[in-house]
Amino acid sequence: MPAPSCTAAALTPLLQADSVTLQYKTRDHLVTATSDVSFDIYPADRFVLLGPSGCGKSTLLKAIAGFIRPVRGTIRLKGQQITRPGPDRMMVFQEFDQLMPWKTVRQNVAFPLRCNGVGTSEADARALDVLGKVNLAKFSDAYPHMLSGGMKQRVAIARAMGMRPDILLMDEPYAALDALTRRKMQQELLELWDDIRFTVVFVTHSIEEAVLIGNRILVLSPHPGQVKAELNAHHFDASHQGGAEFQTLCGRIHHMLFDDGQPAH
Numbered sequence: 001m002p003a004p005s006c007t008a009a010a011l012t013p014l015l016q017a018d019s020v021t022l023q024y025k026t027r028d029h030l031v032t033a034t035s036d037v038s039f040d041i042y043p044a045d046r047f048v049l050l051g052p053s054g055c056g057k058s059t060l061l062k063a064i065a066g067f068i069r070p071v072r073g074t075i076r077l078k079g080q081q082i083t084r085p086g087p088d089r090m091m092v093f094q095e096f097d098q099l100m101p102w103k104t105v106r107q108n109v110a111f112p113l114r115c116n117g118v119g120t121s122e123a124d125a126r127a128l129d130v131l132g133k134v135n136l137a138k139f140s141d142a143y144p145h146m147l148s149g150g151m152k153q154r155v156a157i158a159r160a161m162g163m164r165p166d167i168l169l170m171d172e173p174y175a176a177l178d179a180l181t182r183r184k185m186q187q188e189l190l191e192l193w194d195d196i197r198f199t200v201v202f203v204t205h206s207i208e209e210a211v212l213i214g215n216r217i218l219v220l221s222p223h224p225g226q227v228k229a230e231l232n233a234h235h236f237d238a239s240h241q242g243g244a245e246f247q248t249l250c251g252r253i254h255h256m257l258f259d260d261g262q263p264a265h
């Protein structure tokens with residue numbers, strides 16, 4: 001049998017979601033958040049989950065993180081079924097104040113490393129290294145209250161990336177930012193990706209943000225979320241944002257999301 005080619009190796013999915021149905025059981029109701037959702041994520045994908053409010057984007061992300069188990073279907077990371085949270089999947093939550101105010105920036109970034117058994121000096125060195133990558137080396141000895149919201153967000157990303165996860169999970173990380181800072185953060189994320197080529201699953205309900213951030217976009221239908229389409233947007237970056245092609249793709253997605261009369265927010 002011939003040896004597998006490099007191309008074949010590159011085409012092996014890092015994460016596979018296969019017919020995933022996710023539900024919440026409350027005292028009175030059974031809420032189906034997503035129904036029969038399938039997708040593959042490949043190394044270095046910037047994979048965006050896009051859809052209207054309540055379509056189950058955050059729930060899917062929680063399932064990838066291992067906080068929720070599918071009632072039907074499976075999610076596999078490197079072939080292993082996800083059954084619990086792990087340091088191989090790091091979540092960056094939308095709340096900014098997730099940093100410990102009594103620890104310096106560097107100590108915040110080193111903290112999860114220390115909790116996972118990395119020695120003090122190595123944790124410190126890795127924290128400094130990743131802070132350099134997010135342009136915050138100068139602020140490594142500052143405390144969170146001395147930083148702007150955008151800088152805190154960068155520290156939160158650095159803290160997750162310090163763990164060298166297989167996948168970074170971001171749930172509307174820029175939702176609370178003003179427009180200018182949001183644009184800057186999007187750009188910084190893309191620049192960071194250019195440097196490090198990490199794999200990220202990014203939840204948003206902004207079509208423009210999805211097209212800008214994502215190289216692949218999974219468009220979900222309104223509640224309960226089902227796959228409407230999977231799109232490639234790999235040829236777009238900030239310089240394309242006002243361009244005709246960019247706007248055409250945004251328009252196409254807008255049409256998909258409004259198809260059945262449900263606004264996409």
Ligand SMILES: Nc1ncnc2c1ncn2[C@@H]1O[C@H](COP(=O)(O)OP(=O)(O)OP(=O)(O)O)[C@@H](O)[C@H]1O
Nearest residue numbers: 024031033052053054055056057058059060205223
């Ligand atoms: N803890 C919970 N208990 C019961 N139902 C829940 C819970 N969390 C979410 N849901 C329901 O599951 C569905 C999907 O919610 P989810 O938060 O995943 O959607 P979303 O697409 O991320 O929405 P948004 O863009 O508004 O954040 C919704 O109908 C929501 O009301």
